[in-house]
Every structure is written in C-alpha cells, then in structure tokens.
Amino acid sequence: MIAIVDYGIGNIQSIRNMLLKLDQSSVFANNPKVLEQSEGIILPGVGAFGEGISKLKASGLIPALEHQVFHQNKPVLGICLGMQMMMTRSSEGQVDGLNWIPGEVRRFPAQIGDLTLRIPHIGWSAVRVKKSSALTAPLRDNSRFYFVHSYYASCADREDVLLESDYGISFDSAISRNNVFGVQFHPEKSHAFGMELLKAFACLTLK
Amino acid sequence: MKFVEPYRRVIPTLLFYGEGLVKTIAFKNPVYIGDPINAVKIFNDKCVDELVFLDLNVCQRRSKLNLALLEEISSECFMPLSYGGGISSVEDIIALNRLGVEKAIINSAGVLSDGFIREASLRCGASSIVASIDYKNDLFGRSRVYIKGGSQKTSWNPVDLAIKYQEDGVGEIMVNSIDRDGRMNGYDLDLARTLGNQLSVPFILAGGAGTKSHLKEGFDAGASAVAAGSLFVFQGPHKAVLISYVNQEDLIKAIL
Numbered sequence: 001m002i003a004i005v006d007y008g009i010g011n012i013q014s015i016r017n018m019l020l021k022l023d024q025s026s027v028f029a030n031n032p033k034v035l036e037q038s039e040g041i042i043l044p045g046v047g048a049f050g051e052g053i054s055k056l057k058a059s060g061l062i063p064a065l066e067h068q069v070f071h072q073n074k075p076v077l078g079i080c081l082g083m084q085m086m087m088t089r090s091s092e093g094q095v096d097g098l099n100w101i102p103g104e105v106r107r108f109p110a111q112i113g114d115l116t117l118r119i120p121h122i123g124w125s126a127v128r129v130k131k132s133s134a135l136t137a138p139l140r141d142n143s144r145f146y147f148v149h150s151y152y153a154s155c156a157d158r159e160d161v162l163l164e165s166d167y168g169i170s171f172d173s174a175i176s177r178n179n180v181f182g183v184q185f186h187p188e189k190s191h192a193f194g195m196e197l198l199k200a201f202a203c204l205t206l207k
Numbered sequence: 208m209k210f211v212e213p214y215r216r217v218i219p220t221l222l223f224y225g226e227g228l229v230k231t232i233a234f235k236n237p238v239y240i241g242d243p244i245n246a247v248k249i250f251n252d253k254c255v256d257e258l259v260f261l262d263l264n265v266c267q268r269r270s271k272l273n274l275a276l277l278e279e280i281s282s283e284c285f286m287p288l289s290y291g292g293g294i295s296s297v298e299d300i301i302a303l304n305r306l307g308v309e310k311a312i313i314n315s316a317g318v319l320s321d322g323f324i325r326e327a328s329l330r331c332g333a334s335s336i337v338a339s340i341d342y343k344n345d346l347f348g349r350s351r352v353y354i355k356g357g358s359q360k361t362s363w364n365p366v367d368l369a370i371k372y373q374e375d376g377v378g379e380i381m382v383n384s385i386d387r388d389g390r391m392n393g394y395d396l397d398l399a400r401t402l403g404n405q406l407s408v409p410f411i412l413a414g415g416a417g418t419k420s421h422l423k424e425g426f427d428a429g430a431s432a433v434a435a436g437s438l439f440v441f442q443g444p445h446k447a448v449l450i451s452y453v454n455q456e457d458l459i460k461a462i463l
Contacts, residue, residue, distance in 0.1 A: 008301075009304075010304065011304050011305070011307050011308070011309045012305065012307075013278070013281060013282075013305060013306050014281060014284075014285075014288075014309070017281065017282045017284075017285070020282075021285070046304065046309060046331075046334070047330075047331055047332025047335060048329070048330075048332050051330070051332075081332075110407065118408060118409045118431055119407065119408065120333060120378050120379070120408075120409070122216075122334060122378070122379060122409050122431070122432075123214050123215075123216050123256070123409075123431075123432070124214040124216065124256060126214075144214065146257075146286070148287075148309070148334040148335075148378075149334060150333065150378075186309075188285070188307075189285065189286055189287045189288075189309065190285075190286075191251075191285050191286055192254070195285065
C-alpha cells in the first residue's frame with residue numbers, strides 16, 4: 001500500500017485515481033500510523049514553497065516521514081512542490097526545505113538573451129535521461145510529461161539527477177538519492193507516460 | 208520579443224448545462240452533445256493535452272459547485288483538468304484541488320471582487336489559477352468584458368483587464384470571444400497579437416476555432432495555448448455531433 005501524504009495541499013485525489021487505475025492500493029496519510037503501515041510514500045504538493053513547508057510542519061508528520069524514509073528505507077516520491085520541498089532551500093521566500101537531496105529551488109529567469117520566458121512553465125515537455133534508474137526505466141523516446149511550475153530544482157550533486165528538461169534553460173525534472181525520488185512534472189496528469197512511471201514506483205515499493 | 212514556448216497545447220473545452228454537455232453559439236442556444244463522463248473517457252483515450260470543463264448552470268444561476276460531478280470526471284481524467292463556473296472563494300479552489308481538478312478558472316468573481324485573483328494566486332499558487340475573460344465588441348467596435356456567462360456587461364476592456372490580472376499575479380489568462388463562440392470561422396487574432404506582445408504570463412485563446420489551421424493561426428499570433436469546443440464535437444457540413452479528437456500526431460503536424 002502506498003501512503004499519499006495529506007497535509008492539506010495538493011491534488012491528492014488525482015494521484016489516487018491513477019494508482020486505482022493501476023490496481024495499486026493507496027491511502028491518504030495524515031498521521032504517523034498510516035505512514036508506518038505503508039510500503040511506500042508519495043509526497044504531493046502544488047502552490048507556494050513557503051505555504052507548503054509550513055503546512056507540512058503544521059501537520060506534525062515530518063519526523064515520522066523522516067523515520068520511514070531514512071530508517072525504514074521506504075521509497076518516497078515527491079511530486080512537483082513535493083519534490084521541491086525535498087531540496088535544501090528555495091529562493092521563493094528564502095525558505096528552508098527538508099534537505100533530503102542537497103540543492104536549491106530557483107525561479108525561472110524572465111529573460112535569456114533575446115528570449116522571453118512566459119512564467120509559469122505550463123505544458124508538456126520532453127525529458128532527457130541523465131542517469132538510469134528503476135523509476136525512469138519504462139520511459140520511451142517520445143515520453144512527455146505535464147509541467148506547471150515557476151520555480152525549478154537544481155541539484156548540488158549532479159549524480160542525483162535522473163532526468164533533465166528544457167524551458168529556456170535546462171533544469172532537473174527528476175532527481176533521486178537512494179530511496180528518495182522526486183519529479184517536477186505531474187505523472188498523475190501525464191496519461192500513459194505518467195502511468196508507466198507511477199507503476200515503476202509502485203514496483204519499487206514491493207521490494 | 209521572442210518567446211520560449213513548450214509543446215503547443217490544444218485544449219478541448221466542454222460545457223456542462225442542464226444534465227449534459229452542450230455547445231453554444233455566441234454563448235446562446237445550447238445544443239445537447241452528450242454525456243460528460245463519456246466525453247472525458249474519449250478525450251482521455253486520445254491523450255489530449257488538457258481539458259477545460261465549464262459549468263454554465265453555476266455560471267448563470269450562481270448555484271453551488273457540482274462537486275459530485277467533478278469528482279466523477281476527475282476520476283476518469285488522467286490529464287490536466289481546469290474547471291470554471293461559480294468559483295468565488297479560496298475554499299472553493301482548495302475543494303477543487305482536493306478532488307483532482309488542479310486549475311481553477313475564475314471569471315465573474317475576478318471582476319466583482321477586486322483582489323480575489325491576487326488572493327487566490329497567492330494562497331493557492333499562481334499556477335493553479337486561470338483568470339478568464341469573456342468579451343464582445345459593441346456597435347462602436349469597442350471591446351468590452353462580460354461576466355456571468357456573458358449576461359452582464361462591464362466597463363472593462365479585455366486587454367486592460369488581462370494586464371491587471373497579470374499584475375495581480377495570476378498564473379495564466381484565458382480570453383474567449385463571445386462573438387466568435389461556436390461560429391467556427393477563426394480566432395480573434397488581433398487580440399492574440401496584442402496580448403502576445405503585452406503579457407508575460409501564458410494565455411489561452413478561445414472562441415472561433417473551426418479547423419486545424421485556425422489552431423495554428425492562434426499560435427502564430429502569439430497564444431501559448433488554444434482552446435476549442437465545436438472543432439472537437441461537430442463533424443461535417445451539417446454539424447453532426449461526434450465527440451472526437453484528431454490524432455495527436457496529425458495535430459502536432461498541423462500546428463507546428
């Protein structure tokens with residue numbers, strides 16, 4: 001069973017809907033007990049970094065999450081803001097993150113040379129594989145994912161980068177360190193491509 | 208100004224009215240076209256880029272959001288889903304997000320309660336909010352914004368309102384020409400060019416698409432995404448109802 005962290009933020013139902021389609025059981029987790037009973041954890045999130053972190057802190061779940069991830073070694077997948085919160089800090093309000101994967105979250109530049117970026121980056125983008133992993137193994141050449149974000153993650157250690165994407169600049173669209181995984185895009189909103197990725201994550205939870 | 212754009216998004220728009228999906232002309236004369244859940248399943252199978260779902264019941268009568276229906280739609284929708292109709296509080300948006308509807312389309316409330324777009328963008332995240340602007344031209348050729356499903360005229364010009372919403376921090380803007388709605392003879396390209404030059408947030412062009420080449424014209428005029436209703440629900444010269452979606456590969460070829 002996969003626990004979807006419910007701390008009052010994020011489109012948690014759509015993640016559950018896609019897991020249902022995959023015949024993967026899941027549960028919304030708003031207390032440590034549910035996290036403990038799970039085999040894997042999804043940390044969702046949309047919106048502002050500061051609001052996300054303060055809601056996660058207010059939920060009181062951070063110590064239990066860290067116990068499950070670092071002592072029980074359960075696979076965890078951060079999605080969108082959930083991934084960004086796994087980083088060290090964000091320039092969106094100068095707020096500290098969970099620091100599970102070292103790196104920074106920065107705002108897209110509005111201008112690069114004579115190119116103007118419409119921000120947020122909303123839409124489908126391709127991904128480039130930087131490092132092979134069980135999570136991204138099912139990706140195909142034409143895989144594309146749905147992104148909605150104004151800020152992007154940048155890993156301090158390039159070894160932690162699984163996928164890169166481009167929006168004016170190149171940014172880290174999937175990251176991982178040991179059993180911690182994060183994706184900037186929304187697999188739950190990316191049709192068959194996202195379904196394959198979530199299926200791969202579900203398989204990791206069975207090990 | 209050169210813009211970097213991701214993959215060009217084409218967004219089918221579904222209108223819910225009474226008990227089913229309808230299509231209007233100039234926001235009037237709704238014609239029944241089918242069942243919403245069935246339509247969502249079709250668009251899902253075709254891997255569409257995104258869906259916009261608008262509830263005219265709620266828009267025009269200001270009744271409560273039909274969360275039960277939205278929950279059902281969202282459970283079948285493995286693509287981005289935006290909803291519009293009667294959203295007037297941050298609580299509405301949070302309720303939608305929890306159901307799996309990740310973008311809230313705000314129209315009337317943006318005009319009626321100054322500061323709502325700003326508050327919603329700040330609290331829910333700019334990228335969860337789409338500010339929607341319906342407009343039509345009056346007898347003197349002036350463009351004016353209408354609210355409440357096109358039933359109430361305001362003194363706003365659509366370009367000025369779009370710029371105001373951008374300054375309020377919204378993530379995306381959708382403009383819909385009431386005059387062109389359901390006519391299938393092309394988008395308002397003049398407005399698209401103006402907004403293309405003046406906006407730094409993405410904007411969705413809606414109202415008037417009847418062919419694949421209209422979609423391309425919209426992008427070429429500067430739109431970040433294009434929305435269409437009739438194009439995806441009517442077939443042939445007699446406008447027979449057939450909910451479909453052009454093959455994704457063909458579509459990509461047509462809009463590049």
